[in-house]
Amino acid sequence: RLMPELPKFDDENLKSYGDEEEELALSPPAALMSIMATQELLLENILECIPVGEFADIQPLSDEFCLVLGYLLTWKLTLAFFKAASSQLRVLYSQYLRRTKSLNKLLYHLFRLMPENPVFSGPTSEVPNKDTKTFFTEELHLDVK
Secondary structure: OOHHHOHHHHHHOHHHHHHOOOOOOOOOOHHHHHHHHHHHHHHHHHHOOOOEOEOOOOOOOOHHHHHHHHHHHHHHHHHHHHHHOOHHHHHHHHHHHHHHOHHHHHHHHHHHHOOOOOEOOOOOOOOOOOOOOEOOOOOOOOOOO
């Protein structure tokens, strides 16, 4: 609930960023970016031997699973922050992500984490000649209980 409220503080100071001639960048919340930088290093260590195109087999509830989940949830917070920001602020934030290569790292990590065949193994009614359900065709309910 807090992330959509944060960009308005940068919005108030936006006018002070327009005076310089160099390409401008503004960091999303420093605490969030600090955690993300740490998680990027940890994920790079976990996934370093897996080339892009191959996928990592992360076992549920393992230490690696918790690290990956934390990283993806950090990106979810970052995207909620971006969604609430004005278009001018989004440009500044995206410049920061471009400089730190965080978005590139996210894509590299996603392409190593995404399974080759994302078959949905949730509760389904098995009908013999029906198309296989995947994570891309079914709505997921991620409620924490």
